[in-house]
Amino acid sequence: MSDMNQQMTARYKNNFLKEIEQQAEMGEWVKMCMQCGVCSGSCPTNFHPGWQHPPQEIFMLIRAGKRDEVLDSPSMWMCTSCYNCYVRCPRKLPITHIMHGIAEYAYRMGRAPKGQPTLHLSKTFWNNCTKTGRTNEVQLTQTLYFKDGIVSGIKKALAMQDVAIGLVKAGRLNIMEALGGGHKCKGAKGIHAMLAKARELENQRKGRAA
Amino acid sequence: MAEMKTAAYICKGCELGVRLDAAALVKAATKDGKMNLVREHDFLCSADGVALINNDIANEGVTHVALCACSRRAKTEAFNFPTVAISRGNLREGVIWIRPDSDEARETTQEMAEDYVRMACAEVKAMKVPEGNPNTGTSKTLLVVGGGMSGMTAALEGAKTGYKVVLVEKTGALGGMAAKLWKRIPNREPFKAPMDNGVADLVAQIDADANIKVYLNAVVAKTAGAPGRFKVDIAVESGPTVTEDIGAIIQATGFTTYDMAKLPNLGAGQANVVDQLGLEALARAANGGPIKRADGKEVKSVVFVQCAGQRDATKTHLEYCSGHCCATSVKQAMYFKDANPDVDTVVLYTDLRMPGNNEDFYRAAQNKGVIFSKGAVANVSASGDGCTVKFKDLILNEETSADADLVVLATGMVPTTGPDLDQLNEANRAAEGGDAAAKEQVIQMMSKSVLNLDYRQGPDVPQFKHGFNDSHFICFPYETRRTAIYAAGPVRRPMDIAQAQEDATGAAMKAIQAMENAGLGRAAHPRSGDLSFPTARLEGCTQCKRCTVECPFGAIDEDEKRFPLFNESRCRRCGTCMGACPVRVISFENYSVNTVGAQIKAVDIPDEFSEKPRVLILACENDAYPALDMAGMNRNAYDPFVRVIPVRCLGSVNTIWITDALNSGYDGVMLMGCKHGEQYQCHFVKGSELGRYRMSKIYDTLKGMNLEEDRLMDLEVAITDIETLPKKINDYAARIVEMGPSPFKGL
Numbered sequence: 016m017s018d019m020n021q022q023m024t025a026r027y028k029n030n031f032l033k034e035i036e037q038q039a040e041m042g043e044w045v046k047m048c049m050q051c052g053v054c055s056g057s058c059p060t061n062f063h064p065g066w067q068h069p070p071q072e073i074f075m076l077i078r079a080g081k082r083d084e085v086l087d088s089p090s091m092w093m094c095t096s097c098y099n100c101y102v103r104c105p106r107k108l109p110i111t112h113i114m115h116g117i118a119e120y121a122y123r124m125g126r127a128p129k130g131q132p133t134l135h136l137s138k139t140f141w142n143n144c145t146k147t148g149r150t151n152e153v154q155l156t157q158t159l160y161f162k163d164g165i166v167s168g169i170k171k172a173l174a175m176q177d178v179a180i181g182l183v184k185a186g187r188l189n190i191m192e193a194l195g196g197g198h199k200c201k202g203a204k205g206i207h208a209m210l211a212k213a214r215e216l217e218n219q220r221k222g223r224a225a
Numbered sequence: 226m227a228e229m230k231t232a233a234y235i236c237k238g239c240e241l242g243v244r245l246d247a248a249a250l251v252k253a254a255t256k257d258g259k260m261n262l263v264r265e266h267d268f269l270c271s272a273d274g275v276a277l278i279n280n281d282i283a284n285e286g287v288t289h290v291a292l293c294a295c296s297r298r299a300k301t302e303a304f305n306f307p308t309v310a311i312s313r314g315n316l317r318e319g320v321i322w323i324r325p326d327s328d329e330a331r332e333t334t335q336e337m338a339e340d341y342v343r344m345a346c347a348e349v350k351a352m353k354v355p356e357g358n359p360n361t362g363t364s365k366t367l368l369v370v371g372g373g374m375s376g377m378t379a380a381l382e383g384a385k386t387g388y389k390v391v392l393v394e395k396t397g398a399l400g401g402m403a404a405k406l407w408k409r410i411p412n413r414e415p416f417k418a419p420m421d422n423g424v425a426d427l428v429a430q431i432d433a434d435a436n437i438k439v440y441l442n443a444v445v446a447k448t449a450g451a452p453g454r455f456k457v458d459i460a461v462e463s464g465p466t467v468t469e470d471i472g473a474i475i476q477a478t479g480f481t482t483y484d485m486a487k488l489p490n491l492g493a494g495q496a497n498v499v500d501q502l503g504l505e506a507l508a509r510a511a512n513g514g515p516i517k518r519a520d521g522k523e524v525k526s527v528v529f530v531q532c533a534g535q536r537d538a539t540k541t542h543l544e545y546c547s548g549h550c551c552a553t554s555v556k557q558a559m560y561f562k563d564a565n566p567d568v569d570t571v572v573l574y575t576d577l578r579m580p581g582n583n584e585d586f587y588r589a590a591q592n593k594g595v596i597f598s599k600g601a602v603a604n605v606s607a608s609g610d611g612c613t614v615k616f617k618d619l620i621l622n623e624e625t626s627a628d629a630d631l632v633v634l635a636t637g638m639v640p641t642t643g644p645d646l647d648q649l650n651e652a653n654r655a656a657e658g659g660d661a662a663a664k665e666q667v668i669q670m671m672s673k674s675v676l677n678l679d680y681r682q683g684p685d686v687p688q689f690k691h692g693f694n695d696s697h698f699i700c701f702p703y704e705t706r707r708t709a710i711y712a713a714g715p716v717r718r719p720m721d722i723a724q725a726q727e728d729a730t731g732a733a734m735k736a737i738q739a740m741e742n743a744g745l746g747r748a749a750h751p752r753s754g755d756l757s758f759p760t761a762r763l764e765g766c767t768q769c770k771r772c773t774v775e776c777p778f779g780a781i782d783e784d785e786k787r788f789p790l791f792n793e794s795r796c797r798r799c800g801t802c803m804g805a806c807p808v809r810v811i812s813f814e815n816y817s818v819n820t821v822g823a824q825i826k827a828v829d830i831p832d833e834f835s836e837k838p839r840v841l842i843l844a845c846e847n848d849a850y851p852a853l854d855m856a857g858m859n860r861n862a863y864d865p866f867v868r869v870i871p872v873r874c875l876g877s878v879n880t881i882w883i884t885d886a887l888n889s890g891y892d893g894v895m896l897m898g899c900k901h902g903e904q905y906q907c908h909f910v911k912g913s914e915l916g917r918y919r920m921s922k923i924y925d926t927l928k929g930m931n932l933e934e935d936r937l938m939d940l941e942v943a944i945t946d947i948e949t950l951p952k953k954i955n956d957y958a959a960r961i962v963e964m965g966p967s968p969f970k971g972l
């Protein structure tokens with residue numbers, strides 16, 4: 016992994032802005048920020064202890080070439096996708112998407128914080144839904160409930176049981192999913208092929224090894 | 226002139242007839258106003274009403290007309306009778322519109338109206354029809370001093386309007402600073418790339434224009450005379466001095482750059498540090514190719530340091546923002562990026578100021594990859610083959626640094642104005658006292674003079690802040706304190722080319738207007754078209770020189786016998802001289818100590834038991850009086866015990882009016898005038914300040930009369946105070962009631 020980081024810094028001659036512009040989704044927008052601070056002022060996670068750098072600062076850090084500080088930062092993982100900043104930015108930067116783009120790139124570079132709950136959910140969700148082309152809600156919730164062990168998992172499940180029963184009664188949750196049943200796409204294979212092709216194209220576009 | 230025959234007209238239109246007792250108004254005009262002829266009309270400004278008045282003038286020999294209808298600011302086209310003296314009793318905006326239509330208000334409203342009728346009658350009887358300034362000059366040639374962007378634009382705009390222009394340029398070529406630029410900041414869509422500096426085009430237009438006469442390598446050696454008849458000596462290097470007849474003057478002498486040698490901490494003196502003008506030279510040398518340093522090395526990284534020696538709170542360097550340099554750095558960063566996108570360009574700024582469409586230009590630079598960092602630069606030092614710029618990153622809040630092959634300093638503009646008149650006066654005084662160093666200083670300062678005016682008040686137009694020419698920022702940007710002399714471009718405030726060209730166009734139009742007015746013997750703005758002018762009854766003059774010193778426009782010289790000598794066409798008709806004169810010998814035909822004094826006396830002052838106080842308001846006609854009118858239009862009611870008299874300027878208020886008013890039983894006097902001082906809004910620049918200074922002396926008189934200080938109230942009024950002004954009047958009226966009636970009542 017650290018190899019990959021070295022390769023990238025070498026490829027971009029330590030020009031981290033260029034690296035982000037080409038490697039992170041929506042990264043080409045970073046240079047357009049005019050440092051007004053509206054996004055930081057709008058962000059609901061602003062006063063959260065995990066919130067190291069608001070978007071404005073992340074963008075500044077990128078321009079200042081602070082690669083480690085950005086990629087290791089927990090900040091972009093804190094984004095709740097509320098889109099407050101996105102709609103308010105006077106320069107029309109798609110900030111929410113940039114935050115996710117940078118987070119995703121940090122993950123690829125092996126720099127995502129360990130045990131980060133957003134990362135855990137994202138990964139779980141991705142694996143869950145790409146498997147059959149449809150989300151398996153029962154398994155998804157189970158994985159999330161039991162992420163911190165059996166006891167806490169049971170506690171969470173019990174606390175939510177009324178909601179679950181309601182959902183089942185309304186036909187919104189299929190218990191059979193627990194056993195691998197439930198809704199699925201007809202051509203899971205086709206979906207897997209599609210995703211593989213998409214990845215290949217992306218790697219090509221970004222000049223990454225497959 | 227024919228014998229005086231007076232007439233008053235009472236209008237009953239606009240509900241005046243419903244709200245007021247017209248018969249009683251007629252009586253007031255006849256009995257108290259002693260008018261020879263008094264008529265009522267249902268709709269005075271109608272064709273029929275106007276015809277009635279015209280008929281009286283033509284067939285009844287009426288010479289003085291008191292129109293008791295609406296404000297003097299309304300219906301001026303209908304009520305245009307140039308051959309007679311006219312006064313206006315403001316019954317509409319000044320009475321019925323500011324009073325509630327109720328039974329209990331009826332009596333005081335009627336009293337107010339009757340007073341205004343009496344005042345209008347009294348005023349007009351003290352007036353004469355202005356005959357116009359006989360001392361006119363008819364030269365219609367425009368002189369433009371300075372051949373840069375502003376000067377060339379002013380010359381062309383003047384010429385295109387059909388006027389002859391004389392353009393004087395100090396150097397051997399037209400173009401000024403703009404000619405030194407490789408390209409200019411864009412001034413049209415899509416605002417994305419630097420544009421041609423435009424100099425060649427303007428020079429070609431000037432060369433092709435038969436109306437424009439250009440003097441190169443020339444300076445103005447002497448400016449004598451007055452608007453419409455200036456005699457200007459133009460000294461041409463290695464040639465005879467030429468004298469031109471000039472009607473009006475535009476000073477467009479531009480700026481020089483702040484001396485970067487004064488910024489050693491920012492790398493002044495280092496080989497790889499240049500100012501913005503220095504970079505323009507490098508860019509011109511590169512001619513679109515990669516930009517090279519003085520030593521021939523191609524620049525691969527460049528840092529721009531904004532606000533270098535500008536916006537300096539310590540006041541060591543320039544205190545102001547030059548306005549153009551942020552956009553200029555953006556433009557220059559593009560020079561690099563356009564030639565080679567791989568050049569690292571970093572702009573270090575504390576605030577990036579991109580007025581107007583420059584915002585698009587800024588965005589275009591970001592798109593091209595120019596990096597903008599909010600940082601305060603501490604110093605620039607030589608390191609290796611280039612420079613290191615130490616700065617504090619203001620977003621990340623940390624000390625850091627950047628290396629670059631070349632550093633560009635955004636230094637500011639220093640206006641090319643003549644000597645500061647106050648300093649010059651001081652040096653002159655010391656020199657007259659025999660101080661040799663001061664003599665030297667005077668010679669040195671005079672060598673900087675731009676216009677070499679032979680005015681008693683000094684050789685150039687007065688300066689305001691930071692050495693820029695005075696100009697009325699808010700209302701009349703190009704006006705200076707010398708009539709028919711206009712300042713355009715960076716000589717009056719920092720600006721970029723686009724703004725300077727706009728300025729130059731505006732100044733050219735104003736200058737043309739001033740020449741035309743001067744030719745017709747009329748005032749320039751703000752009393753544009755006024756035919757009256759001040760005269761002094763010299764038998765009474767004590768030669769105290771207050772008028773000469775106080776005139777904000779340098780209109781008064783001294784004759785051989787040391788009496789004031791008015792230059793009518795330099796005069797703006799503000800009346801400051803009239804207000805200043807301690808023996809009250811200065812007057813205008815239609816505005817004098819008497820026209821106002823008679824109005825003050827015409828008001829009926831009820832006795833101390835009536836519980837009807839009287840407050841005199843002297844309101845500036847430029848801002849306060851229109852604000853009062855607009856308060857009326859909005860039906861914002863105010864106290865019925867005030868009586869308003871418009872004055873040309875607070876500067877024209879003679880203290881006698883106030884002491885007379887208080888002596889004759891008014892309970893209070895309110896002065897309303899424009900803001901003065903650093904942010905002045907006075908239309909006559911210094912008038913309200915001088916007036917207020919004069920009034921501040923009255924408080925001693927009040928003490929002598931055993932009157933409370935609050936009997937005199939000075940209020941700063943802007944034209945926008947439509948809502949607040951009525952409230953302030955009411956507050957003051959309440960304060961007067963609290964104080965009780967003036968002890969002078971009924972004496």
Ligand code: SF4
Pocket residue numbers: 047048049050051052053054055070071074103104105106107108110
């Ligand atoms: S709101 Fe937009 S322009 Fe402003 S700091 Fe945030 S990202 Fe930058």
Ligand code: SF4
Pocket residue numbers: 054057058059060070093094095096097098099100101110111114
């Ligand atoms: S979308 Fe994300 S970064 Fe933007 S305001 Fe919401 S939480 Fe903050």
Ligand code: SF4
Pocket residue numbers: 531532533535536545546547548549550551552576577578635637
């Ligand atoms: S225009 Fe920009 S660089 Fe120039 S003084 Fe103003 S803020 Fe500073």
Ligand code: SF4
Pocket residue numbers: 759775776777778779780781791795796797798799800801802803
């Ligand atoms: S003080 Fe005003 S009115 Fe008097 S001469 Fe000067 S400009 Fe004219």
